[in-house]
Amino acid sequence: MTPRMANVYGWLLLMPAAILLIAFTHWPTVATLISSVYSPGTPVRPARFIGLDNYRLLVDDPVFIQAALNNLWFAIGTVVPSIALAILMAIWVNENIPGRGLLRLAYFTPTILPMVAAANIWLFFYTPDIGLIDQVLALFGSSGRNWLGDPDLVLPSLIVMTIWKEAGFFMIFYLAALQSIPPELREAAMLEGASRWSFFWKVTFPLLMPTTLFVLVNALLNSFKLVDHLFILTKGGPNNASNLLLYYIYETAFSFFDTSYAATITMVLLVLLALLALAKFWLFEKRVHYQ
């Protein structure tokens, strides 16, 4: 095929997808940037260029600062334990543990549920006094807490729920990775008298490293995009103690109708995601070959 024909065919085939990608990914990204440096236009006052004013507002906006910090804690708090649990789960269901199929099912099922449904169920758990957790605590003579109403407890409560929701998903990637580790390695280690513990840290864990990096970056990316549960459980409250960046964007745009400020916060989120994506790209260029 001539290069000319390759050009024609290639671009023709790509065209439909390209149009939609430009319309709903690239253009809105650019539009967000533009919108963030203009004042919101109203019928009486057209939008005008305000430069970095919105960004200055951002730095002084305590809600934004809190949402950003919350998001950071939410990311770290969900990702690290999820990964640790996922490795543990994968190792267990990779062995011939009795009832392995059921166990894998139990671990994985939360992944299938919509976050909204999961949040509905967890709402029972976290309800003060009559909720399941407080009832269990009462058995041990501990007084109930207002899990979602206490600014110190609300974020950890959301983190616990998110770990429950995500660990099983990450497990399957580790399961796949574990199954690709040749069993001879294990046999050799056993003959050498290695303990399970040292076999894990010296052989399995390093071999799982590419998976861990893959899961880590994806999980971090996820933790900045996952806000569905806030709509059910807290609405970002109490007093923004559980507000996250994307939820704040939603509030700003669709409750306070300040689209230009919402665009400014979106820019921050976009830069964050871009940095994570660059990290991912860099890591995978070095470690994993896709081609």
Next chain:
Amino acid sequence: MTDGTMTAASARSRVRWPTIRLDWIAAWLLGVLWILPLAYAFWAAFHPSEFVTRFEPFAPLTLDNFREAWTYAPFARYFLNTFLLVTGLLAAQFVLCTLAGFAFARFTFAGHQVAFALVLMQLMITPEVLIVENYATMAGLGLVDSIPAIALPYAASAFGIFLLRQTFKTVPRELEDAARIEGCSWLGVLWRVYVPLARPVYLAYGLVSVSHHWNNFLWPLVITNSVETRPLTVGLAIFAAPESGVNWAVLSAGTLMSVAPLLVAFLLFQRQFVQSFMQAGIK
């Protein structure tokens, strides 16, 4: 998989491990803990509301909660909306991603590397992040509060394009050349050689896409505002709002109803689901 565990098992009988598997008890405890929320939802949904926090083994079973949830909110319509959304979107994704994936796999057209990088951008900048501007676009197109508006930003899926490109690249050139000699056109080659060979990938991608969009919430919440377009998740959130005043038992029933089709599908085709998620993520 079986081979691996068999060898491990036979090896274990030869060499004594220092630990007795106490950790398997931990594994099961964790499993019970993990299934508990769902089990509890079942308990609450199938018992009269006074048993929501009273766990008596012989509490009477009832379907009243489901009946009440079904009549309280237009779940039938929500189901239809979600069904239309996921099937329509999947069809669009298959077509668009197949064409684009084929372009990237087999044509070295000018700028293909830049184009590919631009496509991959969507892996990080997903439509959820761009709700504000995408809402403005939809408003400009007059599509606000329609099912196509929910689907459009996801139709050209970078993930699907990437997945199919990787798969198409593994198809041996000889197969393609043979088909070309037989007089097959480029699209014919795509349809007769590449697509059939990639069938497992379509299945995997389909399962991932359907479960993702069955569960998707934020963008549908933003772009819909009527019963005729709202998918299940959004309907469920409105149903669950404190203002609606339904009790726990009814809420559980509504929640289980919304997740039932996907959950049943998952239980029936567990292996395919897990394998799909794996395949989709590992490539």
